[in-house]
Structure formats: structure tokens, C-alpha cells
Amino acid sequence: MVSAATVTDSDYTFTGQPSGKTLKVEIISANDAGQAQPSVTAEIVVP
Amino acid sequence: MASNLLPSGLQDLFTLAEDMADGLHGHEVAVGVKQNTEAAFRADLTAAITAQTNHVAAQTAKVALSTAVTVADSNGKAFISTARNVLATYLGNGYSQAWDATGFPDQSTAVPGTQAKRQALLQALQSYFTATPAQENPPLNITAARAGQLFTALSDARSAANDGNTDAGQKKNTRDAAEKTLRNRMSGLVGELGQLLDANDPLWLAFGLNQPGATNLPDVADSLILTVGGTGTVLADWSDASRATRYRVFKQVVGVCYHGFRRHRDR
Numbered sequence: 001m002v003s004a005a006t007v008t009d010s011d012y013t014f015t016g017q018p019s020g021k022t023l024k025v026e027i028i029s030a031n032d033a034g035q036a037q038p039s040v041t042a043e044i045v046v047p
Numbered sequence: 048m049a050s051n052l053l054p055s056g057l058q059d060l061f062t063l064a065e066d067m068a069d070g071l072h073g074h075e076v077a078v079g080v081k082q083n084t085e086a087a088f089r090a091d092l093t094a095a096i097t098a099q100t101n102h103v104a105a106q107t108a109k110v111a112l113s114t115a116v117t118v119a120d121s122n123g124k125a126f127i128s129t130a131r132n133v134l135a136t137y138l139g140n141g142y143s144q145a146w147d148a149t150g151f152p153d154q155s156t157a158v159p160g161t162q163a164k165r166q167a168l169l170q171a172l173q174s175y176f177t178a179t180p181a182q183e184n185p186p187l188n189i190t191a192a193r194a195g196q197l198f199t200a201l202s203d204a205r206s207a208a209n210d211g212n213t214d215a216g217q218k219k220n221t222r223d224a225a226e227k228t229l230r231n232r233m234s235g236l237v238g239e240l241g242q243l244l245d246a247n248d249p250l251w252l253a254f255g256l257n258q259p260g261a262t263n264l265p266d267v268a269d270s271l272i273l274t275v276g277g278t279g280t281v282l283a284d285w286s287d288a289s290r291a292t293r294y295r296v297f298k299q300v301v302g303v304c305y306h307g308f309r310r311h312r313d314r
Contacts, residue, residue, distance in 0.1 A: 001297035010268070010288075012296045014281040018068040025283050027271055029291035034265035036288065038297070044273040044281055046300075 001026055007012040051237045051256045053230055057099060064092045064229060066255025067236055073291035074253055078243050083236040091225075091232040098218070098225035105211070105218040112204070112211040116162075119204040123165050123197045127158050127187070131170055133184045149175045166205070169198035257290075 001024070005012055017023055023046050027039040054060045071085035135156070138145045142156050150171020151157075152164050159165045176183050183190045222230055233256035237256065246260030270286040283296065 001300045004296045006293055006295050010294065011282065011284040012294075014077065014283065014298065015274065015279060016185065017279045017281055018300060018303070019279055021303065023273070023281055024272055024299040024301065025271065025281075026297045027268040027283070027285050028295040028297070029265040029268045029288035029293075030164075030295060031263070031265050031290055031292040032053050032217045033265075035295070036265045036267045036291070039268040039271045039285065042271045042273045042283070043301075046281060047275040047278055 006030075019046050021046050051259065053180060053233055057226065060226070060229070060233075061092070061096060061099075063255050064088075064095075064233055067233060068092055069276055070254030070256075071236070072249075074250060078240070078250060080236070080239055080243065088236065091229045095222070095225040095229040098222040099145050102215070102218040102222040105215040106112060106278040109208070109211040109215045116201070116204040119197070119201040120162050120165065122160055123201050124170050126193065126197050127165060127168055127172070129187055130189045130194070131156050131158070133189045134182060145235050148178075149172045161206070162201075166184055166198060166201045169194050169201065221245060252289075263290065268294060 002013075004007050004014065004025075004031075014023065022043055024041050029036045036038045054063055068085055068145050071080060071083075071088055074080075075085050131151070134146075134149055138149070140156070142151070142154050146156055150168050152159055152168065155218050159168055172192035173191050176189070176194060180191070238256070240251065240254065240256070241259065247258050251258045251260065266288040268285045268288045268291070272284050274282040274284070285294070288294075
């Protein structure tokens, strides 16, 4: 996994991903105290 | 350990208080709250909100009343300036003892520099033109009657502004007292819940409060859903996580080798 972005809203749009490839995504919530464990990994085939 | 410090801002305070009141509504009996009941809590919350509303209204009114003073004073200045020119034709341009009867202060024919002196001069000019109507100039509206109108308008405006300042100050004091009472009530409920609930009891959350025994770390992001968009586009959406202020988004395209590979668990 590589970092794609850090956001404050609970959504994000990936663009320019390779069509036909499987994209796996994880989210880590964070605050000034630190980070939570990663979310369950979700995956989808990029259109 | 998570704390339950009360917000410093009033709006945040009222929001938390509403959450706490809702928690009392749903769980007061089951939890066994005796001291800080919903009825007592909502009474303090309503009083604080009302006091804040009244304070804001008084502040708004104060500004409007101050503007009215400025307008009345401006009208008075214009009258005094024109009256001076009218009187100069009878009394001379520069100050002399002949001007004393008009009420122009400080041995000067200039428009007085303070509002109080301008107000006094308007009243003096009313008296002067009443006593010497031949020096009035009705076409320019330099008359005893007009001087009297402007004096009354300025005096009334200043009086209303003073009353407005007093009212705003009193409303602020009332608001501050109501806020203090509400804060005491909220702190009281946090303390009472501390005696009734385990530090990790999820019921804390029903009152809009943190679980005292819980970590300050955010909850794990969950309900992550990916949706296809246009070509090459994927939308990711997940549920808000408690205490999270930001989210780090990680991706992996299967079959693609990333240089500078970095695991997300490296914090």
C-alpha cells in the first residue's frame, strides 16, 4: 500500500487509475493523538 | 485516557448540552441519575440559550442606537455650522462678547469639538433664537424651533444609547451567570455519570461524552465502499470515525510495482 492522500472528509476520489486493474484501498483515521488501525481493505476493478 | 472537558465556545457548549439532555431523556432512569435530571438540565440549558439570545439582541440594538446618536449629532453639527454663518451677519465673523448670548462655548465661534458641548449649544441656540427671532433664517431652517428639534433628537438618542448600553451590560451579566450555571450543571452530570457508569461503558457516548477509560485515538474507519466512476476513476466512501480529524488514504494497484514502497503501518 502506498499513500494516496490525506483528507478531512470521509470520501476520496481516485482518478487516472489503470483501467482493468484491481485497486485495493485502505483508510486510516487519525488525530493529534495518533492513528487507528487500518480499515478493512476494499477492492474494485478500475473501469 | 479520554477527557470530558467542556467546550470553551458557547455554540459548542450548547450543542454538547443538548446531546447530554438527549442522553438524560433516553437513559436517565436506567442509569440512575438523581442529581442532574433531564428536567433540571433542560431548565438550565434553556435559560442559558435564552440569555444568550437576549444578549445578542441587546448588542444588536446597541449598535443601532449608537448609529442613531451619530445621525442626530451630524444633523446638529450641520445646524450649528449654518447658524454660525447666519449669526455672523449680526455679530461679526470672529468671537466677541456679543457671541456669548448665543451659547457658543470656549470664546469661539467654531462648532464645538465634543458631542456634549454641541448638544448644550443646540439648546442655547433654541433659547437665543426664541429671544431674538429677528436673527432667525427660516429659508435656511435656522430657527428656534429647529434648534429645539435637533436638541431633543440628540438628547433622546444619547439617552436611548445610554439605556442600550446599560441593557446590553445587564444582558451580558445575565448570560454569563446562566452560562456558569449551565457549565456547573454539565460538570455535575459528568461527575454523576462517573459514579454510575464504568469508564468504558458505551452509554457515555449516548450523552455526547467520551468514555473516560477510552483511548484518545480515533476509531477505525469502517464501512469502506468503492464505487466505479468514469474511466480510471474510483470513488471511495467510508463512515466518519469518532475522534478522527483526518483520514489517510492508501492504495495498491495489483500487479503494479511501487518504487519507494511504504507500508501504511509505518507511522
